Amino acid sequence: MILYAPCEEGSINISTEINSCGSDQAKLAALANHYVEHLDHYFRAPKRHTPTPSLHPSRPSFDSNQDLLKWLLEEAPQGHATSKEKALIRDGYHCVMTGDYDYVSVRDRRDLRLQIPDGMTVGSTNACHIFPELTNLGISGNNAGGGKHEYAATVWTIMERFGGIRVREELDGVKVHSLENIITMTPYLHERFDALELWFEKTDIPNRYKVAVANEWVLRGTSVPEFVTFTSSNPIIPLPSPRYLALHAAWARIVHLSGAGEYINKIFINMERLPVLADDGSSADVLQYALASLPSDAIVH
Numbered sequence: 001m002i003l004y005a006p007c008e009e010g011s012i013n014i015s016t017e018i019n020s021c022g023s024d025q026a027k028l029a030a031l032a033n034h035y036v037e038h039l040d041h042y043f044r045a046p047k048r049h050t051p052t053p054s055l056h057p058s059r060p061s062f063d064s065n066q067d068l069l070k071w072l073l074e075e076a077p078q079g080h081a082t083s084k085e086k087a088l089i090r091d092g093y094h095c096v097m098t099g100d101y102d103y104v105s106v107r108d109r110r111d112l113r114l115q116i117p118d119g120m121t122v123g124s125t126n127a128c129h130i131f132p133e134l135t136n137l138g139i140s141g142n143n144a145g146g147g148k149h150e151y152a153a154t155v156w157t158i159m160e161r162f163g164g165i166r167v168r169e170e171l172d173g174v175k176v177h178s179l180e181n182i183i184t185m186t187p188y189l190h191e192r193f194d195a196l197e198l199w200f201e202k203t204d205i206p207n208r209y210k211v212a213v214a215n216e217w218v219l220r221g222t223s224v225p226e227f228v229t230f231t232s233s234n235p236i237i238p239l240p241s242p243r244y245l246a247l248h249a250a251w252a253r254i255v256h257l258s259g260a261g262e263y264i265n266k267i268f269i270n271m272e273r274l275p276v277l278a279d280d281g282s283s284a285d286v287l288q289y290a291l292a293s294l295p296s297d298a299i300v301h
Contacts (some may be wrong), residue, residue, distance in 0.1 A: 006243070006249070009164050038151070038154055042132065043132065079177065080177065090237045091233075095184055096184055100186055103122050124187050125185065125186060126190040127183075128182065128183045129176065129182060130240060131165075131248075180244065198212070
């Protein structure tokens, strides 16, 4: 975490926390678990993949490019479906890595069908959130101050101290659907991104990234290039945030280079397959990890 922190502030903060543990191995292990149980759960938690909305009479109509841009540049989309539609417009209606065109958009737009280059494929796409919306849901009103709110606040604090991302200012509520936090991807690549098996490493060229994976076979049989460049259908429409991508990439590298990724994957598999916990206590790690994903007020002691 010291080596791969996405900003100098993050590296300093991690160093300070490690030094505070002194030679106490138990405290050091607890510190590591604190980050794993919050950041890893946050990034890997099940996501809601919303299909592309079909065109219908209630969809906004635009008489000019100026009206379209005004809609695109609103402060933030108000929901997942709207964020996906806006990201599709920005990304040219196709996956930013494979170039596959979104099937529903092609089906509903004759002008788009006429623009598709020969040889390009059509398939499903998802609106991939760099930072999931999980911690922004159900933490207001009667839920304020509860276990889920406490969990979210801890995640936000970690992201700020380690990655320099001020979540409360940048991603709170509907801001999580901003175009800076959305990338259009095929479902398979979306799943790999969410599982921290795929990430984007910055290059010296703005908005150009090296596509990195935890295992080379992850992209076998796909048309994903070594490098991708994010572009916008209009220069004033915001692209995915380099800062957000840097934090996602940092945590993905840390998880896999430390060996924690393989260990956590085994726990996830056991969580899905084990009908009951083992009597001999050998599945204690599975129980601990499962409980860590629950808000404290949801656990009955």
